[in-house]
Amino acid sequence: MRDVAELAGVSGQTVSRVANNMGNVAERTRRRVELAMEELGYRPNNAARALRRGEFRSIAVVAFGLETLGNVRTVSAIANEAARRSYAVELISVQHTPDELGTADFSWAMRRLGQDAVDGIILILETSKSATAALQIPPGVPAVIVDAGAAFEHPSVDANQEQGARLAVDHLLALGHPTVWHIGGPAVSNAAAARAKAWRSRLEEAGRMIPDVVIGDWTPESGYSAGLELAARGGVTAVFAANDQMALGALRAFHESGVAVPAAVSVVGFDDMEESAHFWPPLTTVRQYFETAGATAVSLLVDQIEHREVPAGRRLIDTSLVVRASTGPFGEHSDS
Known part of the structure; x- marks a missing residue:
């Protein structure tokens, strides 16, 4: 700091103020000190500053x-x-x-x-x-x-997980679907549990049949397996997947099974990952x-x-x- 002060023609206190980004330094003086720091390769000692300040x-x-x-x-x-x-x-x-x-x-x-x-x-x-x-x-x-x-x-x-799940279920019920199937996340996940609980609660409130949850692990591969299972059951017209990646896998499974989306089955995801708008078809989803x-x-x-x-x-x-x-x-x- 003494070297910087000497080169810039200022006091050590002024160098300290510039190094700590403090006020009360004229802009022209601040720039002169910064140029001196660059020329000399000066860097503030963060460890020393931390010990002095306690942060x-x-x-x-x-x-x-x-x-x-x-x-x-x-x-x-x-x-x-x-x-x-x-x-x-x-x-x-x-x-x-x-x-x-x-x-x-x-x-x-x-x-x-x-x-x-x-x-x-x-x-x-x-x-x-x-x-x-x-x-x-x-x-x-x-x-x-x-x-x-x-x-x-x-x-x-x-995120308000319960609110998001209810938005998804309400959307599908409002479209006239008799019930909503759920591709859930892993059992150890707080978010997955909250979404599944809200899905079930909303169907109960609406007096609708509550299907068995098909459990995935957040990956597209697990969504694909779940989609194949749901496509084989028949009678599935609406699916709420607990995240967009599993919804992506389900979309592929329905396509390969000859089940048109959304003509035969509607699919909603959760997260609104950037790629969701570019799935085919583009995915309806809950944005976090x-x-x-x-x-x-x-x-x-x-x-x-x-x-x-x-x-x-x-x-x-x-x-x-x-x-x-x-x-x-x-x-x-x-x-x-």
Whole structure:
């Protein structure tokens, strides 16, 4: 800093103000200091600044797997919002859910974070509530949970899964379909359980027959297998898939089975992944606002880090229905 001050012809205090992006520096002077920094290759010592201030401007994101669209989109949104707020992000991917490996992987992640310089944690869970009950976040560490029904005494953020599922079912019933079949996600998923529960509840309220759920694993391959099974049963005129990728597999299965979409069967997905508008036919789906969820999670965490009061409890992000060509009215072309 002394070298920069000498080259720029300013005081060390002025260099410090520029390095820390503080005010009270004339623009011409700021630019002269920045040019001196570039010429000398000066970089602020973030570790020293962190020790002096007691903060690191860094947050950790712990995700139980990055295979699903929702987790990837959420991590991307978190990184974008953190960067906007001048926070760095450390990403730790835990490969096994608590159901599969107990708390071992999570404990490893927490030990690692204890050695790293982070101010808080965003934990992305896609696993059942019972499996997360034993997971312990170190006391006093600012934290936010992302996913449905997480069993923690921390603020949490999630899409309104129940609302989205009801939008899908209501849309299909409004088109005149006698009932709605469901391709569900894996049993360990909070989101899948919430969507299936809302699907069932809405059919019960409408007094409709409740079919057996065909379980998938979020992949197009599982949706394809489910679609073949539903096509072989006959009488299936409306299907709500718990995500767009399984809906894609189901669309292929119906096509190969000679079941026209939407003339014979209507299909609705969940997520509104970018490719959904380019399926054939383009997919009617429930849109999740991953960007809003990620930004909200960062906002809640930064408020805690900066010692603002943040009440515990869930923050639900509304969903919406995007109607495209994969759904149509129940009618004479249906094979029921």
